Amino acid sequence: MICQECGERQATLHFTKIINGEKTEFHICEVCAKEKGEVLPGMDNSFSIHNLLSGLLNFDATNNSTMNPNMQQSKQCPKCGLTYSQFSRSGRFGCSQCYKAFGERLEPLFRKVHSGNISHYGKIPRRSGSLIQMKREIQELKQQLQRAISNEEFEQAAQLRDNIRSLENKLNQ
Amino acid sequence: MSLDKFIKNAVSDWMKGDGPDSDIVMSSRVRLARNEDTIPFPLIATEDQLQTVVTEVGDVITRSDVTDELGKLELLRMNQLKGIQKRVLVEKHLISPNLAEESTAGSVVLSENESVSIMLNEEDHIRIQCLYPGFQLQQAWEKANSIDDWFEANINFAFDEKVGYLTSCPTNVGTGLRASVMMHLPALVMTEQMNRMLPAINQLGLVVRGIYGEGSEALGNIFQISNQITLGRSETEIIEDLANVAKQLIDQERQARNTLAQQSRLRLEDKIYRSYGILSHARTIESKEATQRLSDVRLGIDLGFIKNTSANILNELIVLTQPGFLQQYAGEMLTAEQRDERRAKLIRERLLLNE
Numbered sequence: 001m002i003c004q005e006c007g008e009r010q011a012t013l014h015f016t017k018i019i020n021g022e023k024t025e026f027h028i029c030e031v032c033a034k035e036k037g038e039v040l041p042g043m044d045n046s047f048s049i050h051n052l053l054s055g056l057l058n059f060d061a062t063n064n065s066t067m068n069p070n071m072q073q074s075k076q077c078p079k080c081g082l083t084y085s086q087f088s089r090s091g092r093f094g095c096s097q098c099y100k101a102f103g104e105r106l107e108p109l110f111r112k113v114h115s116g117n118i119s120h121y122g123k124i125p126r127r128s129g130s131l132i133q134m135k136r137e138i139q140e141l142k143q144q145l146q147r148a149i150s151n152e153e154f155e156q157a158a159q160l161r162d163n164i165r166s167l168e169n170k171l172n173q
Numbered sequence: 174m175s176l177d178k179f180i181k182n183a184v185s186d187w188m189k190g191d192g193p194d195s196d197i198v199m200s201s202r203v204r205l206a207r208n209e210d211t212i213p214f215p216l217i218a219t220e221d222q223l224q225t226v227v228t229e230v231g232d233v234i235t236r237s238d239v240t241d242e243l244g245k246l247e248l249l250r251m252n253q254l255k256g257i258q259k260r261v262l263v264e265k266h267l268i269s270p271n272l273a274e275e276s277t278a279g280s281v282v283l284s285e286n287e288s289v290s291i292m293l294n295e296e297d298h299i300r301i302q303c304l305y306p307g308f309q310l311q312q313a314w315e316k317a318n319s320i321d322d323w324f325e326a327n328i329n330f331a332f333d334e335k336v337g338y339l340t341s342c343p344t345n346v347g348t349g350l351r352a353s354v355m356m357h358l359p360a361l362v363m364t365e366q367m368n369r370m371l372p373a374i375n376q377l378g379l380v381v382r383g384i385y386g387e388g389s390e391a392l393g394n395i396f397q398i399s400n401q402i403t404l405g406r407s408e409t410e411i412i413e414d415l416a417n418v419a420k421q422l423i424d425q426e427r428q429a430r431n432t433l434a435q436q437s438r439l440r441l442e443d444k445i446y447r448s449y450g451i452l453s454h455a456r457t458i459e460s461k462e463a464t465q466r467l468s469d470v471r472l473g474i475d476l477g478f479i480k481n482t483s484a485n486i487l488n489e490l491i492v493l494t495q496p497g498f499l500q501q502y503a504g505e506m507l508t509a510e511q512r513d514e515r516r517a518k519l520i521r522e523r524l525l526l527n528e
């Protein structure tokens with residue numbers, strides 16, 4: 001298909017615009033798209049993901065606001081001042097505290113974006129995360145302990161129990 | 174400047190190197206997104222706060238244990254670069270288009286061979302990127318991980334026990350890791366197998382994009398395959414999953430190339446030599462056609478049809494025929510038509526260099 005703007009080059013962008021319910025189809029080439037300021041394939045990396053994300057969040061927001069109109073306004077990060085509705089428009093957090101401020105509302109979003117996952121299983125910062133590292137280790141040892149008990153490996157279970165105790169003592173110091 | 178010299182100066186070392194499986198995998202990339210705990214994210218932070226990030230990172234990169242391993246690192250501030258210089262960095266995939274538009278605190282740290290690039294104050298405070306030639310995903314991850322450790326020894330990163338590294342965008346939270354391989358898969362496209370494989374790849378939590386990122390078609394049969402999710406899986410799992418899919422695609426592509434070379438040799442040769450003929454004689458060529466023809470020529474080199482031409486020609490020319498590079502080589506601003514003319518000339522000259 002030939003570009004409807006220049007009538008010379010091959011049209012590579014095909015899209016439909018709906019303005020006031022009126023549907024118009026566009027078939028234009030990249031050069032004309034750039035000139036007209038339409039979507040640029042490629043150069044605008046953030047385009048689709050943030051638009052999609054924002055769409056996702058706004059959908060949630062409208063649902064919530066019909067249930068509780070005040071809740072929408074009331075959520076605000078105490079540290080950077082970003083409101084939940086600002087977040088849902090841009091799809092970006094303002095600071096690390098936003099994660100706490102918007103709290104449990106983020107879980108459904110994480111689930112959608114990360115295939116149902118809500119917990120981190122990866123790297124932990126060595127220096128600032130040593131406590132977390134220890135907690136995670138205890139968690140793992142406890143799972144091993146359960147397995148050892150159900151397999152009736154009591155000697156190993158006793159060993160694991162001692163390891164857990166000593167780690168828990170360290171944690172409480 | 175002679176073309177030979179221009180290419181030597183323009184092309185990053187990693188692009189010249191031949192990595193493992195480099196007949197199919199053009200490059201492997203790992204990116205880690207990190208933020209300082211006490212400073213608001215770039216969306217909200219003041220210029221002064223963002224400047225603190227630049228200063229702190231500047232201190233870390235001059236430490237001897239860092240430079241011993243990585244060599245000298247250079248910090249470039251966006252406000253000290255000209256528009257065309259920034260554009261060239263974008264075309265080399267060393268910075269994002271968004272960073273190029275950043276004001277004073279937007280910066281990038283580059284290693285001498287440009288395989289390490291650390292963006293500062295783009296969407297996140299720190300984005301560590303390691304870019305290797307060929308199929309070296311594991312190596313790229315190990316390098317990025319060790320750079321992360323150096324920063325972590327000096328800077329408190331925003332981290333949460335439950336959701337991991339906290340990032341500006343919820344799509345990066347958790348590991349902050351985006352790993353990708355850039356693959357040239359002409360035979361899978363020609364045999365129409367690529368479309369069949371895409372849904373399966375997506376089901377594994379991976380995304381496939383065309384060469385210029387999201388939403389773009391696969392120009393020149395070049396696909397970028399990367400992990401989509403960053404939460405709920407460890408870094409090692411993410412890298413392994415991606416590497417396994419890439420390995421499968423390498424095998425499939427090799428098989429498809431063999432089948433084509435055996436069963437449709439004449440048609441394949443005809444397609445490749447026509448493209449070679451056009452590239453070596455055209456007087457004006459648009460970037461889309463150039464990329465497609467270069468893909469054919471690269472396949473011809475890999476199959477041994479075209480000799481005396483360097484296999485790096487595809488990686489090299491796809492970057493060098495971008496608008497920024499063309500204008501840098503020409504030393505002036507160019508209109509779209511002028512760029513098409515210069516592009517054709519540059520490719521002709523480049524092909525002649527090998528004859």
